[in-house]
Amino acid sequence: MPEQTEFPISPVPPKGAVQRLSLYLRELRKSASEGRDRISSTRLGKLLDLKPAQVRKDLSYLGQAGQPGVGYVCQDLIGLIQRTLGTDRKWPVALVGCGKIGQALLGYGGFDPQGFQIVAAFDSDPDIVGTAHGALTVQDVDQVADSIRRQGIRLAIVAVPADAAQATADRLVLAGIEGILNFAPVVLVLPKTVRVVAVDLAIGLEQLVFGVVRQLENG
Amino acid sequence: MPEQTEFPISPVPPKGAVQRLSLYLRELRKSASEGRDRISSTRLGKLLDLKPAQVRKDLSYLGQAGQPGVGYVCQDLIGLIQRTLGTDRKWPVALVGCGKIGQALLGYGGFDPQGFQIVAAFDSDPDIVGTAHGALTVQDVDQVADSIRRQGIRLAIVAVPADAAQATADRLVLAGIEGILNFAPVVLVLPKTVRVVAVDLAIGLEQLVFGVVRQLENG
DNA sequence: GTGTGTGAAAAACTTCACAGCT
């Protein structure tokens, strides 16, 4: 077969555009909360350090998003982006690994406003299992599959040590998890049907060093 | 001026390649520690879910990195990547913001092995200033400029609340910081001479949701 | 045979520039 038949609707947003949609959303929420009801691509670009054309191109993947001569209506755009990203509903999330990072995530207040809620937490360490964090009690990781099925969880955060990450992820996939946010410093190799987003703390610093060193020798 | 005169040496690694260098480095360290002394682009690719051609192209930016018919010598490649990234020496780092995330970073053991060390921590909350975390005592953020100059710090981690992030970053830049790892859910707008890498927790989940939802409707 | 390095082709992404709407 030469090609996949394609929905005629949207020409598939590039990967980078999807990331920026999240940034637009955040900025739009802020602007809206400050009482602004319309915004232009130029202004949005200034706030996010992007060229206006980039903003318009990204938003054009949403279909009709703005009005020529007027700009974008903040509330409408917020709704449109949320529907596109799939965050126009609540997403329960499982947390696996409740060490330092996992516990920080349990206490992190930034998830709820975006519709994400950690509804179950797991660890393999007997000293950690059974401890309470807010409303949640850490369960043994052996119960993760049950919990995922029972609570209809589709997303998981992996915050276990590096050497346990791949096995943990395999297990989650087997239990039906469709997306993993990975904090372990390992590249997870998983079926292409499972989405993975990596958050790597040390690598961020390495990228920074490269840029800083480059900055000096080059212009 | 039509064009910047360029060092004839390396054709400037693409941004994505630099990110992958960090991944290669991590994987090479693991392989080396398991006793392997040579590795092929095919194998490295399998471990990181990349095509062999991509691996070779990335490594070719380092200059002569491997040997035809043989592969890459792990230790040599490790050294070469470290020199390229600039991580062949120690980098002291300042941490600004010692709330939940900041404290988790203070306890995170993953920085030291890569040559990064948090050597000073700051906060503006009087309840947090003065508390000890390991060998460090949290200082008042007003002392950050002094500390940066005195300790020759060039990199900072920003882990303050969103509404304080831009002002904090401005302050750090004024104090001479050259690179910022930003955990606050805000896009920092700074001079182009300052490198910024963003780590956004909620955005990672949003990207995941988009991928998961897309996965179903499309193939 | 296995394996790298690389020019060239292909694909993906960004930026431009302008038609058209308010």
Place this chain on the structure above:
DNA sequence: AGCTGTGAAGTTTTTCACACAC
């Protein structure tokens, strides 16, 4: 005037395919 949407141009990045080395 100001603004969006978009085809086309321009740029960057990935992938291919093969010459050459062990």
